[in-house]
Amino acid sequence: MGKRTSLYEEHVRLGGKMVDFAGWDMPIHYGSQVEEHHAVRRKAGMFDVSHMTVVDLTGDQTTEFLRYLLANDVSRLSVAGKALYSCLLNERGGVIDDLIVYSMGGNWYRMVVNAATHDKDLDWVLGRAGAFAVEVTERPDLAMIAVQGPEARSLALAQMPPAVAQGAEGLKPFQAAAAEEWFVGRTGYTGEDGFELMLPAGQAPGFWRALVDDGVRPCGLGARDTLRLEAGMNLYGSDMDEDTSPLESGLAWTVAWDPSERDFIGRPALQAQREQGVERRLVGLVLEGKGVLRDHQKVVTDAGDGEITSGSFSPTLGRSIAFARVPAAAQGECQVDIRGRLVAARMVKPPFVRHGKAVVDL
Numbered sequence: 029m030g031k032r033t034s035l036y037e038e039h040v041r042l043g044g045k046m047v048d049f050a051g052w053d054m055p056i057h058y059g060s061q062v063e064e065h066h067a068v069r070r071k072a073g074m075f076d077v078s079h080m081t082v083v084d085l086t087g088d089q090t091t092e093f094l095r096y097l098l099a100n101d102v103s104r105l106s107v108a109g110k111a112l113y114s115c116l117l118n119e120r121g122g123v124i125d126d127l128i129v130y131s132m133g134g135n136w137y138r139m140v141v142n143a144a145t146h147d148k149d150l151d152w153v154l155g156r157a158g159a160f161a162v163e164v165t166e167r168p169d170l171a172m173i174a175v176q177g178p179e180a181r182s183l184a185l186a187q188m189p190p191a192v193a194q195g196a197e198g199l200k201p202f203q204a205a206a207a208e209e210w211f212v213g214r215t216g217y218t219g220e221d222g223f224e225l226m227l228p229a230g231q232a233p234g235f236w237r238a239l240v241d242d243g244v245r246p247c248g249l250g251a252r253d254t255l256r257l258e259a260g261m262n263l264y265g266s267d268m269d270e271d272t273s274p275l276e277s278g279l280a281w282t283v284a285w286d287p288s289e290r291d292f293i294g295r296p297a298l299q300a301q302r303e304q305g306v307e308r309r310l311v312g313l314v315l316e317g318k319g320v321l322r323d324h325q326k327v328v329t330d331a332g333d334g335e336i337t338s339g340s341f342s343p344t345l346g347r348s349i350a351f352a353r354v355p356a357a358a359q360g361e362c363q364v365d366i367r368g369r370l371v372a373a374r375m376v377k378p379p380f381v382r383h384g385k386a387v388v389d390l
Contacts, residue, residue: 043059085136110130156293173235200214262278309354
């Protein structure tokens, strides 16, 4: 038996098919992964993401610490409530994890990191915090629910405590507000609008049930994966890891090079790679023929072979799509080895879907 979130009984009650994910018992779907996917694109769906790790950082040197720790620059968060996406790098410029950090004012920052990287992330952060006046506090007392889709915000606001809803109603994308131990960020991992909410674990089942009653569809990890792939969002451990840099992973935009005097972990290695040029890059693929793109399939290009890092059938587009790491010079048409058969595909720039609409030519 794995670890269980405070919503475990709700998942079982709703018929969720439970699987092990990073040591947690989590729902992969509640009957139809495709229907859950479409619910998020067309109306509203919700995900239990309480297995992810919430970390609060406070103290007089928290800003200085995070400017050193992260490849992106938290000094850009000049207004309380703003959020930033960043990579946590090792000295070689490889990605230890990707995360969101919120600046909440008064030297308080909140980070949300991946479940599968919990131990190494905390060890890495704590191992470097000692040189700074900063306190690092994990928050296992909080549950986390992502409500996503074109109607997600209005449906979620209707079920929040009044003081929480008042603060959340006017949020812009990548902003957050906190009230009554609730924390609401207008962020997500689906390419749709919505909220990611952190709330006391004991209050999560009641909020979940209220959303179900109001027509928000519970969704599992399966739909979350196809939604994020369509949205052009990387998955840690598949599309990047400790042996690949942001520059090789379509994440160069998350590296803040200025000011040049800011020293962050991995900068020298990343700077050298930037100057020399990367040998490989991450691209999107759209399959032209029949078949399903899967992780680790070989990609044959005019500049050499590459490999699919994430692949799946896209319910929104009705065809197979993928991320692939290919030689930097590769472009245009390619072929994918599907069970010994070379099938035509086309390289594109992600995302594939945004706000329910295709953004690549089909």
